[in-house]
Amino acid sequence: MNIILDASPLGIGFYHRQARTGISRVIEQLISGMHRSPEVNLLLAAPTHIAETMRYAQSVFDDKAPTFANKPREQYLARLENHLLGYFSPDGKPTKVIRELTYRTRRAVGHDVSAFNVASLPKQTLYHATFFPIPETIRQSRALPMVQSIYDIIPILHPEWFTSGEQTVKQVLATLPPDAWVTTISQATKDDFCAYTGFDPNRVVPILLAASPTLFYPVTDHARQQTVKQKLGISDKPYLLSLATLEPRKNIAHLIRSFGQLVDERALPSDVQLVLVGTKGWKFDEIMAEASKSPALASRLVFTGFVPDEDLAPLYSGAMAFIYPSLYEGFGLPPLEAMQCGLPVITSTIPAISEVVGKAAIQVSPTNTDDLCQAIITLAKSPSIRAELSEKGLKQASLFGWDKFNAEHITLYKTILNGQ
Numbered sequence: 204m205n206i207i208l209d210a211s212p213l214g215i216g217f218y219h220r221q222a223r224t225g226i227s228r229v230i231e232q233l234i235s236g237m238h239r240s241p242e243v244n245l246l247l248a249a250p251t252h253i254a255e256t257m258r259y260a261q262s263v264f265d266d267k268a269p270t271f272a273n274k275p276r277e278q279y280l281a282r283l284e285n286h287l288l289g290y291f292s293p294d295g296k297p298t299k300v301i302r303e304l305t306y307r308t309r310r311a312v313g314h315d316v317s318a319f320n321v322a323s324l325p326k327q328t329l330y331h332a333t334f335f336p337i338p339e340t341i342r343q344s345r346a347l348p349m350v351q352s353i354y355d356i357i358p359i360l361h362p363e364w365f366t367s368g369e370q371t372v373k374q375v376l377a378t379l380p381p382d383a384w385v386t387t388i389s390q391a392t393k394d395d396f397c398a399y400t401g402f403d404p405n406r407v408v409p410i411l412l413a414a415s416p417t418l419f420y421p422v423t424d425h426a427r428q429q430t431v432k433q434k435l436g437i438s439d440k441p442y443l444l445s446l447a448t449l450e451p452r453k454n455i456a457h458l459i460r461s462f463g464q465l466v467d468e469r470a471l472p473s474d475v476q477l478v479l480v481g482t483k484g485w486k487f488d489e490i491m492a493e494a495s496k497s498p499a500l501a502s503r504l505v506f507t508g509f510v511p512d513e514d515l516a517p518l519y520s521g522a523m524a525f526i527y528p529s530l531y532e533g534f535g536l537p538p539l540e541a542m543q544c545g546l547p548v549i550t551s552t553i554p555a556i557s558e559v560v561g562k563a564a565i566q567v568s569p570t571n572t573d574d575l576c577q578a579i580i581t582l583a584k585s586p587s588i589r590a591e592l593s594e595k596g597l598k599q600a601s602l603f604g605w606d607k608f609n610a611e612h613i614t615l616y617k618t619i620l621n622g623q
Contacts, residue, residue, distance in 0.1 A: 214256025355533025450484025
């Protein structure tokens, strides 16, 4: 099978590490899985950011990098740009200047990297849009079967949680052909997608995610935990952990309020901290306002900002518990990552997360302060319950795997191509 995967989100993340979100990890796992599969001839596509995407592929695969499906002219220009950039640091000022100049030049001369020469592609080829919309030339040709990944449609269902710039999923749905196939990352997302669009549910396939075994695992090395804590400015005291972009949908202000209530009531041991990992998101100021309401509360909060992947497992493993009170998710990867590190989890009673955690976590309504407070007290004061949930979480996490994720994609690709 010839499978074209859109790798451009990873190209964007090559120069902007903070753009490497959970979705980036998913796409990376899919690409690496298809690259390893003897059943797949993998081609990559970059309907946007082609130079960045080609440089990402070169950095990961070296001389075994997959072929790109973009037009030869666009690939040539991208290689020329990358040759120039190769002399400079990826985050240096010369790199930024060169990238800006080449971007403006492309726009000025009308180069469209999203245009593909479909006639030149081999037979038995399928195009999979992993995040961005299916390119217009692919849609219009109708020569290739098409797959579109949908992670959630939350910006459409709850626009109040997003800025006006969150338009990708709207663009995807506006251009999605009715004869395309769709993958979702949970049954909950499939239900949302089909209910909103009226899309044929027989053409929508949930394929659940996994947490990377090389990034998320129990770290028992105390010295390694200490090194990461010192690096992030976390004192040597017990801590509860949450990891999410600091924005309204992740419900961090609610978590801070609940933790603050416990601090005011002296319901927790006096040395327990709340560590909040994540980059600043929309309405970040509202979260900080909540955090600064009380000096006693502020002194027990730690905002780490962005944390590199390699530091996450020690950070998870050193915590007492993980708290994820999100209001809405397409899947809910952080609770799975936490469980895979052996960490007891408190999270929301929302459908997508329930699919992930099963009966291996404490679930509470994301808007009920009393329930969240009680769950925190239970875990903070009971080592036996923490140990029980840790064991359950490890077993639950073992049900998910990237090999399974990739195998289900290959099965879908075969079904589509054999049905042509």
